[in-house]
Amino acid sequence: MISKNESFPDALSAEKKVVFVARKDLPALFDSLWTNGFRILGPTLGEGAIVYDELNGIGDLPIGWTDEQEGATYRLKKRDDEALFGYNVGPHAWKKFLFPPKHRLWSAEASNGLKITEEKQATQKYALFGVKACELKAILIQDKVFLGGEHVDPVYQARREDALLIAVNCTQAGKTCFCVSMDAGPRAESGFDLCLTEILKEGEHYFIVEIGSAQGAEIMANVPHSYETGEAEKTIQTITAKTAKQMGRVMDTENIQSLLQDNFDHPRWDDVASRCLTCANCTMACPTCFCSTVEDVTDITGNHAERWRQWDSCFTMDFTYMNHGHARASAKSRYRQWMTHKLSAWFDQFGTSGCVGCGRCITWCPVAIDITEEVSAIRESQTAAKPTSS
Amino acid sequence: MSESLANPLLPAPYRVLRNKRNTHDVFTLDVEPVKRGNSTLFSPGQFNMLYIFGKGDAAISISGDPTKEQPLRHTIRRAGVVTQALEQVKPGGVLGIRGPFGVPWPVKEAEGQDVLLVAGGIGLAPLRPAMYTLLANRDKYGRIALFYGARTPEDLLYLSDLEQWRGRFDLQVCVSVDTAKRNWMGDVGVVTKLISKASFDPLNTVALVCGPEIMMRFSVQELKKNEIKSGNIFLSMERNMKCAVGFCGHCQYGPHFICKDGPVFRYDQVQSLLGKREV
Amino acid sequence: MESLEKILVQHPFLKNLEQKYVQLIVGCASNVRFDSGTFIYREGEDANYFYILRTGKVALEIHDSGRETITIETLGEGDVLGWAWLVPPYRRHADAHALELTRAIALDGKCLRDKCRDDHNLGYELMMRIVPLITHQLQATQLQLMDVYGVKK
Structure with missing residues (x-):
């Protein structure tokens, strides 16, 4: 498991780990991430849905869009405000970045015996921007699968180790949501580097930012912010409690x-x-x-082979x-x-x-x-x- | 621990020293690591993933003698694409190997007790290292018996081992085939029938069973009938495997991953699943 | 030489059988031996006897013209050979072939049937010992038929 519980830099001490960031200052968060060497992955419009892809600016976010969901139904819909995170979850899960759908594990040369060369692991750092509470829980669950046992999956490990998790608390729930039943939301409780709660009311638009790690604090050091004055926690609770009441589905998990x-x-x-x-x-x-499953391929010379791993399904x-x-x-x-x-x-x-x-x-x-x-x-x-x- | 365990998905090269035919569809490959430092150590009941260039992996139990310095030995039945290719490998050829993986037979835990080995078909291969270990520490065990069932006399594996074991006074070896021509002078009938004829102390006996699932189910019935405790019966299970370390999900059997929680299970771990359809 | 009674009560087939029944059975029993290679009975013959095997090995064989004779089961010490004496029309359904010098107690089927008719309690005792043998054989045959070690097509 990856833990980033070191102490915070002075500018943002542990006591002051909740700050306010105005909507207009949010681009500074992107700049700070880029400055720190991260590429930003997050929600954007694509394929008729809100999908996850690389973001090149705040403008790539699904601003003013939401989704309507039901069994076998997904529709994009325009909101009547400019919310950045006013949607539920789309067809993509973050696993596509941490555990790519198809990737090469190694290559082999047949000439002169057998030479097997491990695939170099990606070194690019990614910030996962806009991780919902349920998705954060899902990442922590996949951590157990790939990192929690006797063996560690090198592909997942390389991507996960350097990933910065920027969570977003849900301000609404969809008709197929039931994170409350699974104790997985709607509020992101832990495991994030930063967690945003979007506030849009009476002409105000800002974010409450909870800082969950030293790295998160470092990123925030370069983002204009103000210190909260005591009401932030209550505001988050009120909003997420309202979201919890909107759950479209319920699952009784007793026994x-x-x-x-x-x-x-x-x-x-x-x-x-x-x-x-x-x-x-x-x-x-x-x-x-x-x-997952693996596929072994050879090229036309017959001397070069590769093993690819791809998602599989039971x-x-x-x-x-x-x-x-x-x-x-x-x-x-x-x-x-x-x-x-x-x-x-x-x-x-x-x-x-x-x-x-x-x-x-x-x-x-x-x-x-x-x-x-x-x-x-x-x-x-x-x-x-x-x-x-x- | 072999180098490949650092990245459990990366095979290490092993050179084939010998490819010996056992029966019409079974053969044994002896291999040694190409690079010094890659180990040939394993525990009885463990398996390796054998990669043949461009074709893929097959999970194969290790069937050699773990108490001796010797090449890694794999007895393989020709069944799919990979094993067909492995059958053609000549000495000098190089394979990729990952492993060893899996939970071994409880040979250490069985010390001080009688031990029954019940093998069906190719199931003798993963039990042979257990037998070698028992015999190398013969004084630590009570009575030892091997019950081995095969399809026909022509399908019997390890004839020279069987002959040698049969010649020992401190070991009971019963071999039975499902069907035979008249020239076969040995037993005919299901292997489970032999169990009640052996002498052992049921309350102080460990049974190691490996073979087709249905044969293991019937063997367990027979062992239970002979009052051997559920917690002393061990089975080696088989499922489709890709990664061998619990990542790929293919080998799941109820709550178990056969690759890392098994392949050897105590009977009471899998009791509720055995015999259920399509678990 | 051991008495027939002593041999019978030591055999697994008659284990724990009451003394009075053992005595009834002894009246139908005789000691037999078959040299290696001889046929104890052949398919189609009247099933007059069944055999409580003491030592040796017997193959149950089935032959079919144009095919090699197949051994379907081998029996030895502790086993019982032949239950066709119990079921009309009392005919053998396979060949019993002694593979080794085989010693057995032969029980006269007709004699036993008569005693069972006179004493149903004896009949019950024998039935409770023979039915498990038949069931066991049926299960074994099912497994053999499944060809569990073969490569499935």
Whole structure:
């Protein structure tokens, strides 16, 4: 795990780790990031959605845009204000930067035996700008997957180590949001370098900036700011409490680990399988899904080979292929694997849920399968209803 | 620890010393590291990822003798693209190897007890290092028995080992095939049938089982019938593997990653999953 | 030489059988030996006896013209050979071929059937010992049929 809990520079002491930044001064934050060697990745309009890409200025942010979401539905919509962060979450997750969808692991030359050359890890530092609370939690979960065990994933590690996380507290929630149920938002509690809360009222437009690390403080040193006078915490609480009330979905997570374990043969799995297209959209959009596969390629000379790693999904038939067949051949078993892993087995493996309640799997499912609905269907009609202690 | 473990996704080059045919579809590759410093150390039951140039990886158990200085030995059944290519490798050829990976057989924990090894088909390969270890420390164990089932007499592996083990007075070796022509003078029938004929102290016996999943399920039934405790039965599980270190997600089996939480599991760890369809 | 009764009660098949029943069975029993290579019975023959094996090895074989004879199972010490004596029309369904010098106690099937008819308690005792053998054999056959070690197509 990456911790940046060193003491703050004098200018921004630990006691003064909340400051105000006026909207007009926000470009200075970008300048400060660039000066410190970061490239900035963040939300921008693209592909008819709010996606994550490199930002070349504040103007690249989806200013005045929001998104409307429902099961299998996503629409961009103009807001009646100039909010920078007035949207929910889009189809992209930050994992695309920390764990690239397709990347080369190594190259090999066949001439003179076998020479395998490790791919050089990227050294460019990135600031992830506009990380929502649920997404921050998702990053901390992927940290456990790739950095928390006996082995460390070098690709993820190189990108994650240098990444600066600039969170944004949600000032609204979408119809597929349920981070409150998953204890993952709407307020970013920890793990960020900086956390912004956008305030837009009565002609005022400014940001409350919480400083979460020494590096965050360093960045803020170059940004015009004023010290808060005691009301900031209450303001953040009020705003995020209002957001919490807007959650479009709810998931009852009580005993969820055993609920799914105990209902392996529940008829609901057949029901969901009759709707599921096994398209893998949910796994691609999910900010915690981490499965991958590798492809070995050779060039035309036959002397040069490469191994590429790319995102994979437990919804594909080949995912469990062994020489004597597929361990999970039916759609039913694959949906069950995905959901049971996410909400149950994840606890065994990483001590946490694999779901952060971002709602992407609901929004981006072409047939609007809703993980919260599937859980309650199983909960309400479970045949194996027995008391559990976990 | 081998150099490649620094980046667990990066294979190290190993030179093939010998490619020996065992049966019509099984062969054994002996390899040694090209670079000094890359180790051949492993624990019984662990596996390596074998890369053949341009084709890909295959997870192969290590089947040599861990108590001796010797090349890394892998007994492989021809099944897919990678193993077909491995079968063609000639001495002098170079493979990429990552590993060793995985949880080994509890041979140390079994000291002071009777030990049963139940192998089916190619499942004898990952058990052979356990047998070597038991025999190298023979006085530390009670009775030792090997039950080995194969498809036909022509499919039997390690005949010279079997012959040598059979000649020992401190080791019971039972071999059975599923079907045989009349010239076969050995046993015919499922391997599980042999278990109840062996003598061991059920309350003080550790069983190590490796073979096709269904054969392991039936073996467990038979072991349980003979009153061996669930916590003393160990199985080596198999699933599709890509990374071997818990990153790629392919080998998940309920809450377990076969690659890093296994391949060897205590029976009660997987009891609730065994026999369930499409876990 | 050990008495038939003593040999019978030591065999796993009759373990814990009440003394009175053992005595009933002894009346139908005789000591037999088969030299290596001899056939104990052949497919289609009347199943007059079944055998409680003491030593040796017996192969159950099935032959089919134009194919090599296949051994479907081997039996040895502690096993029981042949249960066709219990099921009409009391005919053998395979060849039993002694692979080694084999010693056994032969039990006269007709004699036993008569005693079981007269004493259903004896019949029950025997049934509870024979049904598990049949079930066990059925499960083993299922596994063999699955060809679990073969490469699946």
